[in-house]
Amino acid sequence: MSRPDQHKHGLVPGLVKGMATTARTMTSHAHTQEYPDVKPELPPRSRGVIALLAENCTSCMLCARECPDWCIYIDSHKETIPAGPEGGRDRQQNVLDRFAIDFSLCMYCGICIEVCPFDALFWSPEFEYAETDIRDMLHEKDRLGEWMATVPPPPATDPGAQ
């Protein structure tokens, strides 16, 4: 029944080794962080929540189209900027009316942040935004903007990076 290589280590030493390991672990400090009392120290690249810097957004819709579960809602309209006194022509600009992310659908893949050509979206490590009503997980433009304050500065590049 038993394979020959099992006899290399006797039964008793293995059992004693196991008990020694657990005893050693018991005398060392526990790894537990008592979360609600002790806040975790999260690395800057933690995927907690997505923040929006609305000034940078051009309503290009790239994020909304790349989103795998379509949880980004964007409404915008065009405004005409009249030509100056020196001649020239009227110009048009996109104005962002609504930018919302439904975090009940979001799967935190970060593709929207990667794809944004104008650096309007950022990861923030904040994660305490649970709601009792799932509809409150839809964060509108102003709420997404509030997360900007929690966005950490980008981590320094590794030594030797080019």
Place this chain on the structure above:
Amino acid sequence: MSHDVVEVVLRAVCVLAAFLVLPLVVGQTEHKVMAHMQGRLGPMYPGGFHGWAQLVADGVKFAQKEDIVPIAADKRVFRLAPALGIVAYLLALAVIPLDAHVFGANVDDGLIWAIAVTGIGTVGTLMAGWSSGNKYALIGAMRSAAQLLSYELPLILSCASFAIAAGSLSLVGIAHAWTPWWLLWQLPGAIVFLVAATAELQRVPFDAPVADSEVVMGPYTEYTGLRFAFFLLAEYAGIVVMSLLLAVLYLGGWTGPFDGYLGWLWTLLKGFLFALIIIWMRVSWPRLREDQLQRVAWLGLVPLALLQLAITAVGVVLTA
């Protein structure tokens, strides 16, 4: 006459109190010791100080749960089964002396009584598995019965060794006959007792009957609420009974410094030591396979127990 009745009632109430408190102490110890052995903290919030009230909170939770009896179950047996385990260990606890005069009932053949009634607890498990009308429960109950049959023999043989060494079947008598020499002389018997008791309690590494990853808690699969809690209470009461029994048999019970008035404390501490070992084994060791489990009993424990019996007999004859 009325004085006797008062004493009997008082002793019964004390045994019941010990039966309800000591298993919780062991359970809480298991929570904390197991957690720290795994690098965790264990319960920290219930009761404020290091989660001391965790098991009380668990009890409240169990009491609130719906009491479900499956349609396919043999309903009367199903309802009765949890009580059997509880009563068995309650009856066993009643005869275990904490001191020469601190016991529920002084039975002349206390050792036989304790061994006999603890066996009944397994009948409760068997009833639960059979009456549940569930395959997992039935497999678990069959394993449980097979385990009882194999491990009861070495358990009784090691107990017989203690009894022969002391020349008494009374637990008080055995503890009085104890000498430090027993620590070496009866060591194989104590190891056999500890292993066989762990197996009879279906604790790791002998938990194949209730293995949650194989047979989903075995005989307890269909139980919820208070009835399930009773099975858990019986398990921890079983640890208390077996640990105290071994403390009285092998470590001389209340023998120790100041045993004139601190004897009961010594018995409890010695029993607690064995309970700690049982917890420690659970954290450290993996589960034995069903055939390995039978192998340990018949090829390991029974010969060792017989050897101990022979050593004890020779020792008693030589010193008599």
